[in-house]
Amino acid sequence: xxxxxxxxxxxxxxxxxxxxxxxxxxxxxxxxxxxxxxxxxxxxxxxxxxxxxxxxxxxxxxxxxxxxxxxxxxxxxxxxxxxxxxxxxxxxxxxxxxxxxxxxxxxxxxxxxxxxxxxxxxxxxxxxxxxxxxxxxxxxxxxxxxxxxxxxxxxxxxxxxxxxxxxxxxxxxxxxxxxxxxxxxxxxxxxxxxxxxxxxxxxxxxxxxxxxxxxxxxxxxxxxxxxxxxxxxxxxxxxxxxxxxxxxxxxxxxxxxxxxxxxxxxxxxxxxxxxxxxxxxxxxxxxxxxxxxxxxxxxxxxxxxxxxxxxxxxxxxxxxxxxxxxxxxxxxxxxxxxxxxxxxxxxxx
Amino acid sequence: xxxxxxxxxxxxxxxxxxxxxxxxxxxxxxxxxxxxxxxxxxxxxxxxxxxxxxxxxxxxxxxxxxxxxxxxxxxxxxxxxxxxxxxxxxxxxxxxxxxxxxxxxxxxxxxxxxxxxxxxxxxxxxxxxxxxxxxxxxxxxxxxxxxxxxxxxxxxxxxxxxxxxxxxxxxxxxxxxxxxxxxxxxxxxxxxxxxxxxxxxxxxxxxxxxxxxxxxxxxxxxxxxxxxxxxxxxxxxxxxxxxxxxxxxxxxxxxxxxxxxxxxxxxxxxxxxxxxxxxxxxxxxxxxxxxxxxxxxxxxxxxxxxxxxxxxxxxxxxxxxxxxxxxxxxxxxxxxxxxxxxxxxxxxx
Numbered sequence: 001x002x003x004x005x006x007x008x009x010x011x012x013x014x015x016x017x018x019x020x021x022x023x024x025x026x027x028x029x030x031x032x033x034x035x036x037x038x039x040x041x042x043x044x045x046x047x048x049x050x051x052x053x054x055x056x057x058x059x060x061x062x063x064x065x066x067x068x069x070x071x072x073x074x075x076x077x078x079x080x081x082x083x084x085x086x087x088x089x090x091x092x093x094x095x096x097x098x099x100x101x102x103x104x105x106x107x108x109x110x111x112x113x114x115x116x117x118x119x120x121x122x123x124x125x126x127x128x129x130x131x132x133x134x135x136x137x138x139x140x141x142x143x144x145x146x147x148x149x150x151x152x153x154x155x156x157x158x159x160x161x162x163x164x165x166x167x168x169x170x171x172x173x174x175x176x177x178x179x180x181x182x183x184x185x186x187x188x189x190x191x192x193x194x195x196x197x198x199x200x201x202x203x204x205x206x207x208x209x210x211x212x213x214x215x216x217x218x219x220x221x222x223x224x225x226x227x228x229x230x231x232x233x234x235x236x237x238x239x240x241x242x243x244x245x246x247x248x249x250x251x252x253x254x255x256x257x258x259x260x261x262x263x264x265x266x267x268x269x270x271x272x273x274x275x276x277x278x279x280x281x282x283x284x285x286x287x288x289x290x291x292x293x294x295x296x297x298x299x300x301x302x303x304x305x306x307x308x309x310x311x312x313x314x315x316x317x318x319x320x321x322x323x324x325x326x327x328x329x330x331x332x333x334x335x336x337x338x339x340x341x342x343x344x345x346x347x348x349x
Numbered sequence: 350x351x352x353x354x355x356x357x358x359x360x361x362x363x364x365x366x367x368x369x370x371x372x373x374x375x376x377x378x379x380x381x382x383x384x385x386x387x388x389x390x391x392x393x394x395x396x397x398x399x400x401x402x403x404x405x406x407x408x409x410x411x412x413x414x415x416x417x418x419x420x421x422x423x424x425x426x427x428x429x430x431x432x433x434x435x436x437x438x439x440x441x442x443x444x445x446x447x448x449x450x451x452x453x454x455x456x457x458x459x460x461x462x463x464x465x466x467x468x469x470x471x472x473x474x475x476x477x478x479x480x481x482x483x484x485x486x487x488x489x490x491x492x493x494x495x496x497x498x499x500x501x502x503x504x505x506x507x508x509x510x511x512x513x514x515x516x517x518x519x520x521x522x523x524x525x526x527x528x529x530x531x532x533x534x535x536x537x538x539x540x541x542x543x544x545x546x547x548x549x550x551x552x553x554x555x556x557x558x559x560x561x562x563x564x565x566x567x568x569x570x571x572x573x574x575x576x577x578x579x580x581x582x583x584x585x586x587x588x589x590x591x592x593x594x595x596x597x598x599x600x601x602x603x604x605x606x607x608x609x610x611x612x613x614x615x616x617x618x619x620x621x622x623x624x625x626x627x628x629x630x631x632x633x634x635x636x637x638x639x640x641x642x643x644x645x646x647x648x649x650x651x652x653x654x655x656x657x658x659x660x661x662x663x664x665x666x667x668x669x670x671x672x673x674x675x676x677x678x679x680x681x682x683x684x685x686x687x688x689x690x691x692x693x694x695x696x697x698x
Contacts, residue, residue, distance in 0.1 A: 025662070298692040299685070310676030313374070315692045316685035317669065324678045327659030329671065331680055336648070336665035343647040343664045 006057045009111055010136055011208075013101040014048055014118045016065035016073060017091045021341050022274055025328035026306060033272070034119035035072055038292065039281055045118040046076045052116070055129050062086055062104065063118075064097045089241040094202070095219060095252035096244045099226045100236070102211050106227075109209035112136045115249075117202050121270040121281065128267040135205035135263045138173050143261035144214060144254065145173070145205040148198025149269045154188035157273060157338065159200040159250065163262045176260035179250060198262060200250065201269055210259070218256040221245055274337035275321040278304050289314065293324075304334065355406045358460055359485055360557075362450040363397055363467045365414035365422060366440045370690050371623055374677035375655060382621070383468035384421050387641065388630055394467040395425045401465070404478050411435055411453065412467075413446045438590040443551075444568060444601035445593045448575045449585070451560050455576075458558035461485045464598075466551050470619040470630065477616040484554035484612045487522050492610035493563060493603065494522070494554040497547025498618045503537035506622060506687065508549040508599065512611045525609035528599060547611060549599065550618055559608070568601040570594055623686030624670040627653050638663065642673075653683065 020032035027033045034045040042050070049061060063073055064086045074080055086104050088097055098115055105113055114132060122128050135145045148161050159182055163174035179200065183191060191197035206214075215223040225231055225244045234240075245252070254260055270277060279290050287297040293307035300314035307324040314322070321332040332340065369381035376382045383394040391399070398410060412422055413435045423429055435453050437446055447464055454462055463481060471477050484494045497510050508531055512523035528549065532540060540546035555563075564572040574580055574593045583589075594601070603609055619626060631639050636646045642656035649663035656673040663671070670681040681689065 296692060296695050298688065298695060307676075307678065310678065312678045312680065313692055313696075314680050315688060316682035317680055320666065320669075320680065322678065322680050324673065324676070327656075327673075329656065329659065329661045329673045329678055331661065331663050331666055331669065331671050333665035339647065339664060343645060343662055346645050346647060347662075 007055055007133075007136075008057055008060060010056050010132075011060045011062060011105055011108070011111055011113045012052050012056045013086075013098070013113055013115045014045065014061065014063050015094065015097055015115065016045055016063050016069060016118045017088060017097060018119065019091065019341075021344055022337070024323075024340055024344060025325040025330055026308070026323055030068065031072065032069070032119075034117075035069075035076065038272075038278070039121060043076050044120070045073065048116055048118045048120070048122075049077055051122060051125050051128060052114075052132070054125075055132065056114075059084070062101060064088055064101050066091055089236060089238040092241060092244055092246040094249040095215075095222055095247040096226070096241065098204075098211065098249050099215055099222045099244075102208055102215070103226050103232070105208045106212065106232070109207065109212070111208050112139045113206060113208050113211065115204040117271070119272065120201070120203070121268075121272055123268050131263060131266055132205065134170070134172060138170050138261050138263065139205045139207055139210070141170075142207065142210055143169065143173075143259050144210055144257055145261045145263055146176075146254065147201040147203045147205075147265045147269070148262040149201050149265050151188075151192050151197065151199055154185060154192045155199065156182055156185055156188050158182060158271075160188075160191050160197045161200050161262055162197050163264075165196060169261050173261045173263045176254075176262050179255040198264060199269075201265065202250075202271065204249065204254075205263075211253070214253045214257050214259075219245075219247065219252040222247070222252060274340075275304055275306070275323065275332065276334050276337050278306070302334065356404060356482075356485075357406055357409060359405050359481075360409045360411060360454055360457070360460055360462045361401050361405045362411050362413060362435075362447070362462055362464045363394065364443065364446055364464065365394055365412050365418060365467045366437060366446060367468065368440065368690075370693055371686070373672075373689055373693060374674040374679055375657070375672055379417065380421065381418070381468075383466075384418075384425065387621075387627070388470060392425050393469070394422065397465055397467045397469070397471075398426055400471060400474050400477060401463075401481070403474075404481065405463075408433070411450060413437055413450050415440055438585060438587040441590065441593055441595040443598040444564075444571055444596040445575070445590065447553075447560065447598050448564055448571045448593075451557055451564070452575050452581070454557045455561065455581070458556065458561075460557050461488045462555060462557050462560065464553040466620070468621065469550070469552070470617075470621055472617050480612060480615055481554065483519070483521060487519050487610050487612065488554045488556055488559070490519075491556065491559055492518065492522075492608050493559055493606055494610045494612055495525075495603065496550040496552045496554075496614045496618070497611040498550050498614050500537075500541050500546065500548055503534060503541045504548065505531055505534055505537050507531060507620075509537075509540050509546045510549050510611055511546050512613075514545060518610050522610045522612045525603075525611050528604040547613060548618075550614065551599075551620065553598065553603075554612075560602070563602045563606050563608075567605040568594075568596065571596070571601060623689075624653055624655070624672065624681065625683050625686050627655070651683065 018032035020027040160180040162177040164177040167175035288301035289303045294311040296313040302319040305312040319334040323330040367381035369376035509529040511526040513526040516524035637650035638652045643660040645662040651668040654661040668683045672679040
């Protein structure tokens, strides 16, 4: 069989939701970040699917997404089957999305399910797949495994997970000691120095039965809404889904569970969470500005200029993000990218 | 006669050339500033023509312009006659353009000719026309009259003209004492305080014979190229025109002539020489940013945002000019508008 080298006991669950705000105006609700082609000629969701294709057969790759992104996904993932699309009635953060996926896979309780956001940059593929297999082995033992990313800078924009060095698991894993919120800079520097703190990658590997059990224990609301026997007797509707708490999986489950394992990642990872992340992945020109598209510069540096079509000209400015998409233009201080959501909230006023 | 109130002894010469660089990317070589509709539903050239229409008959209104702007002018000035368009083979600054106009009017040596840039803001119309008549009276006496604009700020972007207070001319004019280059700020402050210094408006009123004589005396090159009897025997060609010095009329004539009169203007004037001038003419929003088109703002002030079509969003920035026109975007420090020419010179590299 052609899939002989593939592991049919692993399912991948790609999270394809998202509001499309962080990369506005290039991203929009109809074209969120995972559908952008910023770093390669392929969209990020296609990159994510291709990355696992040598390990996990297509029939085991599932996409959780809202109804309005179905057509976009079909365009990106040629031949994707309807049964591989798990439709969220609406975006309600990661916990309900993951519960929906667990529900869809409930008939294979011992199967391993890898939850992968569709909008992260990961390389090299081979290293990632090796780590994924290592994580799957830990998951088989009943752990809720999360990849911990070794920090290379005192990042204040991510949550951290502290490992329990005294409790190694398998060859490379550790029991989790504690989840930490986004730190201030001195704390982030301390985390970086200690070596016991890892970035929370938002990528998880567990058995279907383990995560269902974890919802049952730690978030009865979502469990009752989607996973108990009464809930399983009827399809989730927009109305029933709206009642679920829009909680992150970290908050709903991971911070509370005692069987959480951290696997320090060997692969390179970036969630590319805001425009300023582009500086880490695109080369700067001689003029010290990062660009996508045509750029003219005089006496300007440290800027990120994005105009896939058209032309941007900078004169006497620094440390700005400038994005032109269609008829829309964003001009943003480089350290304010996280506030684009707030900015967009003003559009409807 | 319907034109009985109009003065057929005055001609208007509207300068319609220009590279379209100062207001790039809204202005372009094909659509320089005088064709923009920034401050009113009418273009600036149409405003200029309409402003004088009650005083000067249409047959006496001449437009100096390069060939590629002829169609645009016809669209703006309905019914403009070919004989009222004086075609510059190419843009070579104001002195050759004015000499071309004087050449076209040479058969009326005693007629008064008012040279008016087509891209200045002037109001009120009635005051302007009264000043124009006053200037024409001085011109009739043989003076080369220029409107001096009483400064209301220590502007360092304009040239100044010093009047000779001891030599009043007519009721309101003065002999010119000296032309001054763009001053530094302390000098500009001194000029402002003294009351004897006026901005050089670039608007001139003189008899046809006076300006021809002035070229003869002060710029023999242009005189021989366009105005002496040998030159008059043949039409100027691109080749002959290219040989003329691309000099301003100030440099070629006004700074040297001894019969220059200054008429302090009673009208309000702005040459709107750069994007930052928009702040003086458009109202700021409550959020302290000047706009044309749709603007969303968070924590940003002192910006000038121009997007006749589309939408600009500002986050955490200040004192910037942002202009979106078609697929082009300019982001410029507000005090660097004068360097757009330098910026554009980089486009071809």
